[in-house]
Structure formats: structure tokens, C-alpha cells
Amino acid sequence: ALVPAVAQLQQSLGIVSEKVAKIEKTVTETQKTVEAVKKSTDTVAQKTDQIASAQQQQTAQGAETQKAVEAVKQTADTLAAGQKQQQAQAEKLQATTEQIAASIDTIAKGFAQLAAQGGAIADPKRPDEFYHNARVYELAGDMLNARRAYLAFAGFDVDAIDPYTRFATLLRVQDGKAGAREVFGQLAEKAKAPSIKLVHLLQFDDAQRLGKLNAFISANPDYAPAYFLEAQEFSEDRLGSQTLADKRSEAQALTKFVSYEKDGGLLKYFVDQRELADWLDRSRTRLAALGDVLDPSRFVPTLTPTRSNAGWSMTISLPEPATAISWRLGDSGPFTDTGLMAMNDQRTGKPMPNPSFELPDSTAATNIGIKYLDIRGRETGPFDIRFDPDSALQQGNKQILDQFWTSWIAFDASGNQGLVYFTQMLSFRCAIKEVRYSLNDTALDKELKMPPCDAKDPYxxxxxxxxxxxVKDDVTSMAVQVTYTDGTKSPVREYKRQ
Incomplete structure (x- = not known):
């Protein structure tokens, strides 16, 4: 009875152990589930924090965006206000300009009336009265009172050119250029009128004056009187002798000045209209004298190629005196100086540059660049000139044949009775396509056959x-006509037998 009981007890213990194992397994799984739930809870909490942070960031960004929108709106309002202000200023400036123009017109009319009356004004008050008095005193030789009247006129800051140019002339005579520069320097510091500043810079010396004048024109490109004054810087009166560059600069400036005459565009710069008329007359006279100097095709170097048995001699012809000449074969590479001759050029007082250079007979068709230094040392060019050796040979030979046509035919030369020589035509045959002739008439019914041109040894x-x-003894004359390689024909030339 004990054994079955033990067996039953063991069985019960096994069941208990099995249940305990199940319980442990359940506990383990429950613990894992709890940990998973905790992890999920932590993740949810983290996500919740991120969402909250994002919401806060969006809220902050929204506030910043609102601020930016308000700033843009404020900027737009500011710009709109600025545009209105600029518009108002522009309208005010336009009105001021019109008022100034009107005032100069009034001053000019008043001055014209006073000039017609003559005599100084006892108690001047207006600018036209002071300018009138200045002219009257100046004419009478009373330079002190003229000076005072000019200074009084300048005090009105009238933007007219002629009173100040006349005043500057008086000052240069009285005080020299330095004195005139000092007086106008003081006026220019206080003045707003461009004319005063313009006349001030004219009191400087040469290169400094031209530099300041160019700067003034750059800053005031539509200030018409400046172009007339610029032209004087390049004039023959100022320079003594002009280069082509000087003439072109003078012509360009005068052309620009005269262009403002249209629709009375120059009247507003002059109190004395007689001064304006004088400036215009001088401008037109000089432009007529300068002619077509602004045509770039009229004043370029030329090359005259001359072929010899040794090669090519290239002679350069320049449109003006030069102090140096250089050339280049082709479109690139360095230039070669032609050197100087053993004589002075009377036009420049300096050694004359050699006007020629040599090329080998093998030179192919190409461009030749020419440049030179004018009498002021300014480089002009380069000019590209086309060189075609075949065409040059033909044209050179044609020129000689045309020039010395009396030597085409020689009857009974050197005592050779009964022979007709045509040696010259033969020597320059590279220009000849055909020779027709006739004896005792002008029928030209015969052809004189020529050997072909030998470009390597053309003569x-x-x-x-x-x-x-x-020819027979009864031949008394011969008529000849040459057809050249360029298609042209010579006149029919007649030669008498002596």
C-alpha cells in the first residue's frame, strides 16, 4: 500500500512542478509584456515631447513670419514714401531748372536793353546790371570797378558761361593765371553754378586742365559750353601745330557743341547773345576748315609695293608727319621699327623715320600692319593693309606702262634699220593680257604675242x-593698244617712224 501512495505522491509532485514551470513561464512572458508596454509608453512619451516641441517651434516660426511680413510691409511703405519724395524732388528740380532758365532769359533781355542804352548803372541791384557795369568799366579801362562788378555778378550764382570767361580773362591779365585760379577757386567753393566750376578748372595748366575738363564733361555730359571749351584744347591756336588726332578731337567737340543749337538749346548758357553768336561762328568756321577729318577712311596709311629681281620694296605713305614707323607681317606678332634716316624732318625737327622696308620675293598674300607715332608721341594704328603679290606686280607694271607709254615702240633703234623694238612692253608684260597693233593705220588687226609672266623673275x-x-621700208607708223590683266584697255597709241 505504501508503494502506490509514493507513486501517487510523485505524480502529484510532477504535476506541481509542471504547473510551477508554467507559472514561471507566464511570469516571464508577463514581465516581457510589461517591459514592452513600458518601452511603448516611453516611445509615446518621447513622441509626445517631440510633437510638443514641434508645435512650439511652429508657433515661434509663425511669430517670426508675422514679424517678417510686417517688416516687408514697413519696407514697402518706406519705398513708396521714398518714391513719392523722389518724384516730388524731381518735380521741384524741374521747376527750379525752368525757373533758372527763365531767370537767365530775363537777365539776358535786361542786359541787352542796358547795352543798347550804354553807360554804367549808378546803383546796380540785378545781375544783368552788374554784368553790364562790368563790361562798361572794362571797356573804359577801369579794371578795379570792372572786377568789383564781376564779383557782384558772381554772387548771384547765375549759371551762364560768358560773364565768367570774360572775368577770367580780366583776372589773368591783372593777376596772372595763378591769381585767376585763386579767385575762381574761392567762387567755386561757394557756388552751385556749373559754369563757375567750369571756368575755374580752365585756369589750370595744360595736361591738368584737360584732365579736369574731361572729368567735368563726364560728370556733366549735357553741359554744352564744355564741348566748345574742350575743342579749344586741341585747336591750332592752342597747340601751334595739330596732329590728325588733335583735329579729330577738335572736330568732335565742336560738332557736339553745335548740335545743341537746335531748338535754342544754347541760349540758356549765355547772358550776352553776341557771345553765343561768336562761339557758333568760330565753331562753323573751324569745322569747315577741318573738312572731312572725321572720315576714318580718308586718313589711313598706304603701301606702295615695288618689285625688283631681289624682292619687294614696300614704301609707306602716311597722312601726317611721324616720328617713328613700324610694320608687321600678318595679323599677329611683334612690330618691326623701320628705323631712322640720316636727315631731319623739317615738319617735326626730328630725324625722319624710314618710310620703307623690304620683303622677299617669296612673300605670300597676307595682311601687313602699319602703325606710327605722331609728333606728340601718340601711337596711331595699327592699320591692316592687304598685300597680294600677284595683284601688286600687275598694278605696278601697269602703272609704269601707262606712265612711260612713249617707250613701248622704237623704230630702227641703235641703227638697226628695219626693226621695231618693244622691249619695254616685254619687260613689264606681267600686267599685259593682250597687245594688238597695226602698221600704217589704226585697224589693230595684228596681235603681238608675249611670253608668259614669270613671277619669280618678272623682268x-x-x-x-x-x-x-x-618691217618693210614703206612702214611709216604703228598703232598699238594694250589690254591689261585687270580687263582695262589703254588708249590707241600711235608711233611715227622717223
Whole structure:
């Protein structure tokens, strides 16, 4: 009975152990579940924090965006206000400009009336009265009172050019250029009128004056009187002798000045209209004298190629005196100076540059660049000139044949009775396409056959060719006409047998 009981007890213990194992497993799984739930809870909490942070960031960004929108609106309002202010200023400036123009017109009319009356004004008050008095005193030789009247006129800050140029002339005579520069320097510091500043810079010396004048024109490109004054800087009166560059600069400035005459555009710069008329007359006279100097095709160097048995001699012809000449074969590379000759150029007082250079007979068709220094040392060019050796040879030979046509034919030369020589035509045959002739009339019914041109040795007569033919004693004349390689024909030339 004990054994079955033990067996039953063991069985019960096994069941209990199995249940305990299940309980432990359940506890373990429950613990894992709890940990998973905790982890999920932590994740949810973290997500919640992130969402809250994002919401806070969005709220902050929204506030910043609102501020930016308000700032843009404020900027737009400011710009709109600025535009209105600029518009108002522009309208005010336009009105001021019109008022100034009107006032100058009034001053000019008043001055004209006073000039017609003559005599000084006892108690001047207006600018036209002071300018009138200045002119009257100046004419009478009373330079002290003239000076006072000019200074009084300048005190009105009238933007008219002629009173100040006249005042500057008086000052230069009285005090020299330095004195005039000092007086106008003081006026220019206080003045707003561009005319005073313009006349001030004219009191400087040469290169400094031109530099200041160019700066003034750059800052005031529509101030018409400046162009007339600029032209004087390049004039023959100022320079003594002009280069082409000087003439072009003078012509350009005068052309610009005269262009403002349209619709009375120059009247507003002058109190004395007689001064304006004088400026215009001088401008037109000089432009007529300068002619077509602004045409770039009229004043370029030329090359005259001359072929010899040794090669090419290139002679340069320049449109003005030069102090140096250089050339280049092709479109790139360094230039070669032609050097100087052993004589002075009377126009420049300096050694004359060599006007020629040599090229080998093998030179192919190409561009030749030419540049030079004018009498002021300014470089002009380069100019690209086309060189075609075949065309140059033909044109050179044609020129000689045309110039010395009396030597085409020679009857009975050197005592060779009954022979007609045509040696010259033969020597320059590279320009000849055909020679027609006739004897005792002008029918031109015969052809004089020529050997082909030898470009390598163009003037040589082939050894197997005779430069003459026989004629009978009854031949008294010969008519000849040459057709050149360029298609042109010479006149019919007649030669009498002596």
C-alpha cells in the first residue's frame, strides 16, 4: 500500500512542478509584456515631447513670419514714401531748372536793353546790371570797378558761361593765371553754378586742365559750353601745330557743341547773345576748315609695293608727319621699327623715320600692319593693309606702262634699220593680257604675242624670245593698244617712224 501512495505522491509532485514551470513561464512572458508596454509608453512619451516641441517651434516660426511680413510691409511703405519724395524732388528740380532758365532769359533781355542804352548803372541791384557795369568799366579801362562788378555778378550764382570767361580773362591779365585760379577757386567753393566750376578748372595748366575738363564733361555730359571749351584744347591756336588726332578731337567737340543749337538749346548758357553768336561762328568756321577729318577712311596709311629681281620694296605713305614707323607681317606678332634716316624732318625737327622696308620675293598674300607715332608721341594704328603679290606686280607694271607709254615702240633703234623694238612692253608684260597693233593705220588687226609672266623673275626676257620684229621700208607708223590683266584697255597709241 505504501508503494502506490509514493507513486501517487510523485505524480502529484510532477504535476506541481509542471504547473510551477508554467507559472514561471507566464511570469516571464508577463514581465516581457510589461517591459514592452513600458518601452511603448516611453516611445509615446518621447513622441509626445517631440510633437510638443514641434508645435512650439511652429508657433515661434509663425511669430517670426508675422514679424517678417510686417517688416516687408514697413519696407514697402518706406519705398513708396521714398518714391513719392523722389518724384516730388524731381518735380521741384524741374521747376527750379525752368525757373533758372527763365531767370537767365530775363537777365539776358535786361542786359541787352542796358547795352543798347550804354553807360554804367549808378546803383546796380540785378545781375544783368552788374554784368553790364562790368563790361562798361572794362571797356573804359577801369579794371578795379570792372572786377568789383564781376564779383557782384558772381554772387548771384547765375549759371551762364560768358560773364565768367570774360572775368577770367580780366583776372589773368591783372593777376596772372595763378591769381585767376585763386579767385575762381574761392567762387567755386561757394557756388552751385556749373559754369563757375567750369571756368575755374580752365585756369589750370595744360595736361591738368584737360584732365579736369574731361572729368567735368563726364560728370556733366549735357553741359554744352564744355564741348566748345574742350575743342579749344586741341585747336591750332592752342597747340601751334595739330596732329590728325588733335583735329579729330577738335572736330568732335565742336560738332557736339553745335548740335545743341537746335531748338535754342544754347541760349540758356549765355547772358550776352553776341557771345553765343561768336562761339557758333568760330565753331562753323573751324569745322569747315577741318573738312572731312572725321572720315576714318580718308586718313589711313598706304603701301606702295615695288618689285625688283631681289624682292619687294614696300614704301609707306602716311597722312601726317611721324616720328617713328613700324610694320608687321600678318595679323599677329611683334612690330618691326623701320628705323631712322640720316636727315631731319623739317615738319617735326626730328630725324625722319624710314618710310620703307623690304620683303622677299617669296612673300605670300597676307595682311601687313602699319602703325606710327605722331609728333606728340601718340601711337596711331595699327592699320591692316592687304598685300597680294600677284595683284601688286600687275598694278605696278601697269602703272609704269601707262606712265612711260612713249617707250613701248622704237623704230630702227641703235641703227638697226628695219626693226621695231618693244622691249619695254616685254619687260613689264606681267600686267599685259593682250597687245594688238597695226602698221600704217589704226585697224589693230595684228596681235603681238608675249611670253608668259614669270613671277619669280618678272623682268627677265626669255633667251629664246626676240624683243623685235622686222618691217618693210614703206612702214611709216604703228598703232598699238594694250589690254591689261585687270580687263582695262589703254588708249590707241600711235608711233611715227622717223
Amino acid at each position: 627677265a626676257i626669255p633667251a629664246d624670245y626676240q624683243p623685235y620684229f622686222k
